[in-house]
Amino acid sequence: MKLDYKKIFFVGLAFFLITLFWQTYDSVITKILIDKFGLNQTWSGVVMALDNVFALFLIPLFGTLSDKQTSKRGRRTPYIIVGTILAAFAFMGLTFSDNYQVVKLESESTIVEQYNSIQNVELGYNDWVDIRDDIIDQWDTLLNDGIITQERYDEFYVDVIDGIDTDDTTNVNDYDYESDRLEGINEILTVSGGTLDSQDQANLKEFFYLHLNQRAWIITAQSPSTFIVFVITLLIALLSMATFRSPAVALMPDVTIKPLRSKANAVINLMGTFGGIIAIIILKVYGLDLLSYVNYAPAFLTIGILMLVLLGIFLWKVKEPKLVKEREELDKQLGLTEEEEAEEHHESVEALSRDKKRSLALILASIFLWFTGYNAVTTKLSDYAPKVLDLGFAMPLLIAQGAALIAFIPIGILATKIGRKKTILIGIIMLTLCFGSVFFLTPDSASVMYVIFALTGIAWATINVNSYPMVVELAKGSDVGKYTGYYYAFSMAAQIMTPILSGILMDTWGRKILFPYAALFVASAFITMFLVKHGDAKIIKKDSIIENFDVDMD
Numbered sequence: 001m002k003l004d005y006k007k008i009f010f011v012g013l014a015f016f017l018i019t020l021f022w023q024t025y026d027s028v029i030t031k032i033l034i035d036k037f038g039l040n041q042t043w044s045g046v047v048m049a050l051d052n053v054f055a056l057f058l059i060p061l062f063g064t065l066s067d068k069q070t071s072k073r074g075r076r077t078p079y080i081i082v083g084t085i086l087a088a089f090a091f092m093g094l095t096f097s098d099n100y101q102v103v104k105l106e107s108e109s110t111i112v113e114q115y116n117s118i119q120n121v122e123l124g125y126n127d128w129v130d131i132r133d134d135i136i137d138q139w140d141t142l143l144n145d146g147i148i149t150q151e152r153y154d155e156f157y158v159d160v161i162d163g164i165d166t167d168d169t170t171n172v173n174d175y176d177y178e179s180d181r182l183e184g185i186n187e188i189l190t191v192s193g194g195t196l197d198s199q200d201q202a203n204l205k206e207f208f209y210l211h212l213n214q215r216a217w218i219i220t221a222q223s224p225s226t227f228i229v230f231v232i233t234l235l236i237a238l239l240s241m242a243t244f245r246s247p248a249v250a251l252m253p254d255v256t257i258k259p260l261r262s263k264a265n266a267v268i269n270l271m272g273t274f275g276g277i278i279a280i281i282i283l284k285v286y287g288l289d290l291l292s293y294v295n296y297a298p299a300f301l302t303i304g305i306l307m308l309v310l311l312g313i314f315l316w317k318v319k320e321p322k323l324v325k326e327r328e329e330l331d332k333q334l335g336l337t338e339e340e341e342a343e344e345h346h347e348s349v350e351a352l353s354r355d356k357k358r359s360l361a362l363i364l365a366s367i368f369l370w371f372t373g374y375n376a377v378t379t380k381l382s383d384y385a386p387k388v389l390d391l392g393f394a395m396p397l398l399i400a401q402g403a404a405l406i407a408f409i410p411i412g413i414l415a416t417k418i419g420r421k422k423t424i425l426i427g428i429i430m431l432t433l434c435f436g437s438v439f440f441l442t443p444d445s446a447s448v449m450y451v452i453f454a455l456t457g458i459a460w461a462t463i464n465v466n467s468y469p470m471v472v473e474l475a476k477g478s479d480v481g482k483y484t485g486y487y488y489a490f491s492m493a494a495q496i497m498t499p500i501l502s503g504i505l506m507d508t509w510g511r512k513i514l515f516p517y518a519a520l521f522v523a524s525a526f527i528t529m530f531l532v533k534h535g536d537a538k539i540i541k542k543d544s545i546i547e548n549f550d551v552d553m554d
Contacts, residue, residue, distance in 0.1 A: 011318055035213070036102060038219065052495040058242035062244065063250060081311065084308070085311070100226050111212050131208065161184050162187070366467070370428065424470075473534075
């Protein structure tokens with residue numbers, strides 16, 4: 001029995017284009033929502049959680065529907081065709097509303113001009129005084145023209161300029177700048193005494209970006225049609241992607257005999273990883289990973305066209321009914337029948353011992369916790385890195401993906417020697433330290449981010465390689481699908497919650513709270529995983545190096 005790598009490569013093109021889409025989506029959409037449409041961190045998090053809400057319900061649904069599908073092209077291929085075409089065109093269609101919003105920002109405000117004026121420029125004290133005065137003039141005009149209310153103006157002044165609690169009776173002239181927390185441009189300029197250090201510059205930019213965000217939202221709220229079109233187009237893309245994720249993943253076992261599925265899944269996962277890397281490279285090549293208010297059309301069109309090209313190659317090379325028939329005939333020749341599998345002894349969740357139930361609950365809790373921390377970073381990094389560290393987000397992500405790719409084989413070897421649980425605990429410690437250390441980085445030390453994210457990629461791979469097998473280790477035979485469902489339910493629940501929760505905290509305490517938030521949740525997973533006693537019983541030696549990539553790649 002030898003795996004037909006060429007066949008699996010072409011089958012894996014469907015998964016390749018899926019990760020190509022999602023990496024671009026995760027990297028760019030948050031920036032568009034915050035910078036161009038003026039959504040705050042919380043509401044941008046709500047939008048970014050929608051894909052996981054859809055996935056939670058639609059992936060199992062369309063997986064079941066494809067099981068029952070009868071078509072000349074097979075059970076899975078029709079969903080892949082329709083889903084890819086709709087998603088690709090919807091994704092490319094986002095460029096119209098995205099670009100039109102920028103035109104509105106340029107015609108109705110000086111947001112873009114102001115933003116460009118502070119890029120790659122050494123700003124001094126007097127420069128920031130001029131910027132502050134310009135900001136106040138803009139909002140004074142909005143108030144005088146009746147575009148905003150006095151209450152809204154006061155909120156802006158508190159949030160951006162003074163930062164003094166309006167419920168406090170303290171007179172602004174008597175405000176104790178030394179003892180009270182810096183909460184506005186005026187405070188920072190006053191305390192600085194005319195000399196701004198790097199931390200002052202970073203704090204001033206944080207409030208400047210808050211002004212741009214709030215100003216963009218006023219424009220969006222005045223004429224919401226562009227935003228509505230953008231969201232509807234985005235929803236079409238997300239729904240389309242959800243329709244064929246499960247059929248695309250199910251196609252591999254449909255055309256591969258069971259003893260070779262581990263190697264085949266490894267190939268599929270490798271292709272998914274490369275799909276994510278290609279997406280990041282495209283964003284980097286077009287120079288879209290650092291600045292706001294840029295034109296994303298080249299990247300969106302490239303991704304959309306590439307998805308359609310990959311679909312074309314897939315349809316050319318993958319004849320699903322023929323491949324399924326060949327697999328069925330090979331099963332018969334080798335005596336591999338589904339009946340034998342169904343007769344295997346298995347335990348349901350109800351039949352698990354109390355200790356095993358406890359371990360399952362602890363593993364699932366751990367999955368929820370580390371996905372909460374990790375997904376918060378992946379969702380918000382494109383907004384955090386440029387605005388807090390003056391650093392493009394693409395290169396750290398690229399380094400993390402590359403490091404994870406290199407680390408899969410040694411991680412697999414390590415797990416066979418010390419066990420999955422210990423390997424995961426090492427990964428949790430590494431990931432906690434990585435996320436925690438980012439909090440202390442400044443624009444002057446931002447290059448350290450590359451080293452940190454290389455270690456982050458390794459740490460996440462260390463966790464990811466071993467967590468899913470620990471869940472299904474507690475399942476036997478036909479219950480594997482059910483336990484896989486538990487894994488996805490908890491990981492997706494975390495990915496639904498965390499963009500919103502992290503957004504609320506970032507709106508309250510600023511962007512710097514992101515990495516402590518992530519570190520706290522990942523560190524909490526150490527406690528739950530440390531208490532796990534089952535799921536690590538069997539250490540299976542891989543038959544070949546390629547099988548070290550046979551992991552869940554959520």
